[in-house]
Amino acid sequence: MNTAVQMGAAGMPVYLDHASTTPVDPRVALAMAEVLNSETEFGNPASASHDYGGVAHALVERARCQVAAAVGAAPAEVVWTSGATEANNLSLFGVAQYYRERGRHIVTSRTEHKAVLDPCRELERRGWQVTYLVPDREGLLDPEQVAAALRQDTVLVSVMHVNNEIGVVQNIGALGAICARHGGAWLHVDAAQSLGKCPIDFAGLGVDLMSLSGHKVYGPKGVGALLVAQRKDGLRSARLQLAPLLYGGGQERGLRAGTLATHQVVGMGLAFELASSISSTETVRIAQLQRRLWQGLAAIGGVLRNGSVSHSVPHLLNVSFEGVEGESLLAAIRPQLAVSTGSACNSALAEPSYVLRALGRSERLSESSLRFGLGRTTTQSDIDAAIAVLSREVPRLRHIAGAQSATAPGVPAT
Amino acid sequence: MNYNELTRRYFESPANVGELSGPGVFRGAAGKREEGIWVQFDLQCVSGTLQAARFLAFACPHTIAVSAWLTEQSVGRTLTRTLPESVQQLRDRFDVPVDKMGRLLIIEDAWLAAAVPAIDYRG
Numbered sequence: 001m002n003t004a005v006q007m008g009a010a011g012m013p014v015y016l017d018h019a020s021t022t023p024v025d026p027r028v029a030l031a032m033a034e035v036l037n038s039e040t041e042f043g044n045p046a047s048a049s050h051d052y053g054g055v056a057h058a059l060v061e062r063a064r065c066q067v068a069a070a071v072g073a074a075p076a077e078v079v080w081t082s083g084a085t086e087a088n089n090l091s092l093f094g095v096a097q098y099y100r101e102r103g104r105h106i107v108t109s110r111t112e113h114k115a116v117l118d119p120c121r122e123l124e125r126r127g128w129q130v131t132y133l134v135p136d137r138e139g140l141l142d143p144e145q146v147a148a149a150l151r152q153d154t155v156l157v158s159v160m161h162v163n164n165e166i167g168v169v170q171n172i173g174a175l176g177a178i179c180a181r182h183g184g185a186w187l188h189v190d191a192a193q194s195l196g197k198c199p200i201d202f203a204g205l206g207v208d209l210m211s212l213s214g215h216k217v218y219g220p221k222g223v224g225a226l227l228v229a230q231r232k233d234g235l236r237s238a239r240l241q242l243a244p245l246l247y248g249g250g251q252e253r254g255l256r257a258g259t260l261a262t263h264q265v266v267g268m269g270l271a272f273e274l275a276s277s278i279s280s281t282e283t284v285r286i287a288q289l290q291r292r293l294w295q296g297l298a299a300i301g302g303v304l305r306n307g308s309v310s311h312s313v314p315h316l317l318n319v320s321f322e323g324v325e326g327e328s329l330l331a332a333i334r335p336q337l338a339v340s341t342g343s344a345c346n347s348a349l350a351e352p353s354y355v356l357r358a359l360g361r362s363e364r365l366s367e368s369s370l371r372f373g374l375g376r377t378t379t380q381s382d383i384d385a386a387i388a389v390l391s392r393e394v395p396r397l398r399h400i401a402g403a404q405s406a407t408a409p410g411v412p413a414t
Numbered sequence: 415m416n417y418n419e420l421t422r423r424y425f426e427s428p429a430n431v432g433e434l435s436g437p438g439v440f441r442g443a444a445g446k447r448e449e450g451i452w453v454q455f456d457l458q459c460v461s462g463t464l465q466a467a468r469f470l471a472f473a474c475p476h477t478i479a480v481s482a483w484l485t486e487q488s489v490g491r492t493l494t495r496t497l498p499e500s501v502q503q504l505r506d507r508f509d510v511p512v513d514k515m516g517r518l519l520i521i522e523d524a525w526l527a528a529a530v531p532a533i534d535y536r537g
Contacts, residue, residue, distance in 0.1 A: 325450065325451075325473055327415065327474040327475065328473065331415070364450065
């Protein structure tokens with residue numbers, strides 16, 4: 001195999017999986033290390049009886065303000081969690097449990113993250129009903145689909161902002177208005193992929209619950225937040241309430257018990273502050289790189305782009321390669337490219353991407369898909385390396401796969 | 415998924431990719447592309463001895479590697495009604511996960527579909 005392609009850092013493959021996770025920004029790492037190494041900042045933020053706790057509490061609150069400011073929320077609306085998965089779980093189980101007497105119906109879509117779909121499945125097992133909306137072939141939900149799915153007993157609508165596989169951006173503002181008109185259905189939005197890629201205005205979108213992640217925006221893993229709307233306007237008869245998942249200390253207004261990890265929270269706060277100040281030139285740079293990547297891949301031939309082009313962030317590009325088996329494609333490029341694949345190739349029972357299947361892609365095309373996640377560290381040479389590797393490997397695998405030919409067993413080939 | 419060195423080598427540089435034509439060439443195929451695995455062997459045989467072999471595979475790295483290895487190892491040998499090496503031996507040699515054993519059976523089906531009619535061919 002030709003290896004004359006530029007590699008990534010320290011001889012590692014070129015990293016194009018920023019939608020999965022991002023490297024910690026050095027400034028964030030430094031801020032976290034300072035907390036960890038400090039002789040005065042190690043206190044329990046909940047210890048109000050002494051200055052050690054007070055210092056840590058101040059750090060946590062500053063980070064809370066940073067996160068809130070980055071997404072257009074009030075600091076009091078930020079509830080720290082261990083990540084977006086916990087935030088999603090807290091939203092779904094929290095609303096379901098608290099409002100179980102009002103109704104037991106939830107609306108979501110088939111292209112949500114597993115951290116939403118799996119809790120929905122669990123709620124179904126516990127007696128709730130869930131409507132799974134099917135997006136169009138570009139991955140977009142029509143807000144009218146949501147409106148039509150609402151019932152008197154609907155207590156929650158959960159729709160993600162930026163899809164983690166295809167980068168499609170849903171019309172959250174329209175959903176917020178629909179849920180507000182309904183009056184009884186709260187709107188939860190998984191926005192783990194959004195910050196730094198497209199603007200977030202929590203208050204302006206009419207969202208009630210929003211899940212955020214630290215490590216998707218160059219912050220640390222193991223920390224996230226759930227925004228819980230505190231507003232009470234004319235369309236809402238009462239403020240949103242949640243039943244907690246964890247009990248034992250009453251931290252985070254009783255919604256999330258447990259001692260806060262000050263250094264993690266500080267890291268996420270700074271990461272969000274940095275992400276919210278990303279310049280438009282960076283977005284343009286990413287868009288140019290994505291365009292270059294798509295043009296390079298399209299030139300191979302038999303490459304299909306997945307998801308809406310016009311309603312998506314430039315940081316993600318998802319494509320399917322015709323005539324190539326998924327596991328072989330990943331194995332062929334893995335030494336040189338770190339990307340995500342459309343199938344879980346850890347066994348013979350690989351499951352094709354359910355997101356792409358929901359968009360109508362065949363099983364084979366779903367399995368032979370790759371997701372490229374571009375980020376701050378992505379350079380033009382990274383993109384060129386990806387194009388070079390795939391321009392070599394896709395035709396090679398197609399050659400091995402041969403052309404479609406009808407064959408009867410044991411027949412002379414002459 | 416991790417692959418052993420032999421699998422990686424034969425996947426990255428598989429010998430005998432392609433098709434054969436001419437007298438004494440027998441073709442066997444198994445699997446379906448739509449189901450994610452398809453293998454085809456072309457075996458050229460004279461008086462029961464394999465003269466040349468080619469394969470095509472729309473399949474995983476293990477399947478490609480095993481198919482390439484079989485074609486390479488078998489040339490010059492007498493064809494029989496079994497694989498040149500048993501499915502279990504191939505599994506051990508290429509460190510094929512147990513849940514991919516079915517893929518080796520598809521290779522076996524494709525091989526025998528070409529080999530069995532070729533055994534009696536005398537040109």
